[in-house]
Amino acid sequence: MKTILVTGGAGHVGSHIIEQLVKNPNNKVISLDNYFNGRIENHITGAEYREGHTKDIDKLIPETPDIIFHLGEYARIAPSFDDIEQVFDMNTVGTFAVIEFCKKRKVGKLVYAASSTKFATNGQERFANPYSFTKANNVDLINSYGEWCKKNSNPDFEFNYAICYFYNAFGPREKGDGKYGTLIAKYQDIYLNGGNFTVNKPGTQKRNFTYVGDLARGMILTAEKGHGNGYTLNNKKAYSIIEIAESFGGPIEYKDGYPGRQDSGDTSTQDKARTELGWETTVDILDYIKDFIAKHPRK
Ligand SMILES: NC(=O)c1ccc[n+]([C@@H]2O[C@H](COP(=O)([O-])OP(=O)(O)OC[C@H]3O[C@@H](n4cnc5c(N)ncnc54)[C@H](O)[C@@H]3O)[C@@H](O)[C@H]2O)c1
Incomplete structure (x- = not known):
């Protein structure tokens, strides 16, 4: 039996990941969502739903997951200019807690739903709005934790992670x-x-524009076979x-x-998901x- 946590499981893409995961009877699937943008209508039978902010993950998730699919973040570009405080709270404070949770509990693997916006405008788009800024910073943070854990901070734990990049779902x-x-x-x-x-x-x-079921399948394949950065999931x-x-x-x-x-931005060379995982859009x-x-x- 695998324990799988999906943060943001009541959201759009998260609900599709859960829908695919619960088909396997060996998966115990838990969602952690603060319902900032999540909806009860998105709940999938067979999963367990817990309400809360990722910054409280340690308190809300007593289990040690084998895999965390981390999607529970503020997820929209244009309104993020008006919502800076919420963006930093949900994406920066929340994601830091998720990564620390992985380290402290020795979670099997973290799979992160990053944003492809950082590739646009020759890489400058990461600075263009609060949302893209926090998403790109989280990629840097996760990659850095990978390095830090390898080197010295926690020699008995290698931070196992993979990063997917979504395009408009x-x-x-x-x-x-x-x-x-x-x-x-x-x-x-x-x-x-x-x-x-x-x-x-x-x-x-x-x-x-990329079909949500394809994004979900790509993320699950990444959890099964992917390592490190660079799994762009794009039509x-x-x-x-x-x-x-x-x-x-x-x-x-x-x-x-x-x-x-x-x-x-240029997506022509970003083929890791296709070549390594055999992923394709449908x-x-x-x-x-x-x-x-x-x-x-x-x-
Ligand atoms: N939809 C896209 O086109 C797209 C593109 C690139 C990246 N992404 C990323 O994929 C993920 C899912 O996007 P989506 O379109 O399904 O968005 P969504 O808003 O539908 O889902 C996000 C879910 O996370 C929850 N949430 C937000 N912050 C939280 C927190 N701190 N703690 C707990 N729950 C929290 C929300 O309530 C919501 O249910 C996000 O991380 C987003 O940045 C999405």
């Missing part, structure tokens, strides 16, 4: 409403309820926001807003949208 259980809603679910709501498809100018900014095809809005049929309304990075965003439209024809 889409798929079932994505939330479109509210401050933390994400693009594809927002556009699905607009498609169903009417209105303009708002696009932050210029709209030519591109994203490698190789990138689409502009205009192309996405057009694929829903429009009409488009351009507005001033935070467009974020122009693209995800669903392209344009096919997903076509399928959605076919199921919900406009009257």
